[in-house]
Amino acid sequence: MTDHSVPVLRWTDAPEGPAVLLLDQTRLPAEEAELRCGDVPSLVSAIRSLAVRGAPLLGIAGAYGVALAAARGEDVPKAAGVLAGARPTAVNLGYGARRVEGAHGRAVAEGAGPEAAAAVALAEARALHAEDAEASDRMAEHGRDLLLNTLLGDRRGARDLRLLTHCNTGSLVSGGGGTAFAVARAVHRAERLERLWVDETRPLLQGARLTAFEAERDGLPYSVLVDGAAGSLFAAGRVDAVLIGADRIAADGSTANKVGSFPLAVLARHHGVPFLVVAPVTTIDPETPDGAAIEIEQRSAEEVTANAPKGAEAYNPAFDVTPAELVTAIVTERGVVSPVGRDGIAAVCSAPPTGASRSRNGMMNS
Numbered sequence: 001m002t003d004h005s006v007p008v009l010r011w012t013d014a015p016e017g018p019a020v021l022l023l024d025q026t027r028l029p030a031e032e033a034e035l036r037c038g039d040v041p042s043l044v045s046a047i048r049s050l051a052v053r054g055a056p057l058l059g060i061a062g063a064y065g066v067a068l069a070a071a072r073g074e075d076v077p078k079a080a081g082v083l084a085g086a087r088p089t090a091v092n093l094g095y096g097a098r099r100v101e102g103a104h105g106r107a108v109a110e111g112a113g114p115e116a117a118a119a120v121a122l123a124e125a126r127a128l129h130a131e132d133a134e135a136s137d138r139m140a141e142h143g144r145d146l147l148l149n150t151l152l153g154d155r156r157g158a159r160d161l162r163l164l165t166h167c168n169t170g171s172l173v174s175g176g177g178g179t180a181f182a183v184a185r186a187v188h189r190a191e192r193l194e195r196l197w198v199d200e201t202r203p204l205l206q207g208a209r210l211t212a213f214e215a216e217r218d219g220l221p222y223s224v225l226v227d228g229a230a231g232s233l234f235a236a237g238r239v240d241a242v243l244i245g246a247d248r249i250a251a252d253g254s255t256a257n258k259v260g261s262f263p264l265a266v267l268a269r270h271h272g273v274p275f276l277v278v279a280p281v282t283t284i285d286p287e288t289p290d291g292a293a294i295e296i297e298q299r300s301a302e303e304v305t306a307n308a309p310k311g312a313e314a315y316n317p318a319f320d321v322t323p324a325e326l327v328t329a330i331v332t333e334r335g336v337v338s339p340v341g342r343d344g345i346a347a348v349c350s351a352p353p354t355g356a357s358r359s360r361n362g363m364m365n366s
């Protein structure tokens, strides 16, 4: 995993009181600066500005945010609601906030005083943080084995892999090594990565600024490309698989991820290339029946109109939805879902938390 001189996210009790400390991702790669969020409004602002971002890390931030409200003696359900709504698409944010709210509420119901209940909330946030780190390791193993042994092992022979990724999905978005990027890193450590193609990821450049930063740090061979160049790479036969993360996976396997992911899935299908989604089970939302039901965050026009005439209007969705039928497999910490559909999604959701992958109900061993 990438070592950051400033930790991606940590809790502090001292000296000025409890706070969530963040590596400010808006300032990368130029500067590794720490941002102190001493109350829920400042954390919500950091979430909205993408100082802290990426689905699993948003879950961790939401969890610590609720612990922060509890430590400050504030209205915990209200804080959880505000945090959960700060960005609508990434389901982990609400999951983390609501999980800690639940632990705090149960402690209060059992008679805990404010300090004891706040300690329970913090312990729950820490547990979620540790679980996410563990999940990264398992996803990396499952994804690497799926690529090297199952999907591409026979077809590609001994040739090393050219993997294409979009947005940023490494240790900057996780308590551990990340999701899709963690798989690329594992392939690299297996000495089977020829190249990681890094989409720059318009408009906020999470690929060019953040994934390239992580690839550089971890020594992966990589190239940055503008998002629109992916088609010519596929046409030239220079992509062996696409790896992306997810912000929300619906019950049918349809996947919301950074805008520009869906066109990659179409390209991958056209060229017969596997398209893999790598995400922890916490990113699956069984309450969302299908892709059409996923709320897509719309962002400000200013993010895309810097070079347009004054007053230009914009269409700026943060995410798009890839239909389940275009996803070759979903790699989770509990195993791999393939084919992707309701049965496989239901099976992985009910699999034991650290269990090995299974070979029934649409899940296959990797």
Ligand SMILES: CSC[C@@H](O)[C@@H](O)C(=O)COP(=O)(O)O
Residues within 6 Å of the ligand: 050, 053, 054, 055, 056, 090, 166, 167, 168, 169, 170, 173, 178, 179, 180, 206, 244, 245, 246, 247, 257, 258, 259, 318
């Ligand atoms: C493991 S991260 C998966 C997704 O959260 C990631 O691909 C993504 O789209 C992040 O979007 P962002 O708007 O930068 O938070």
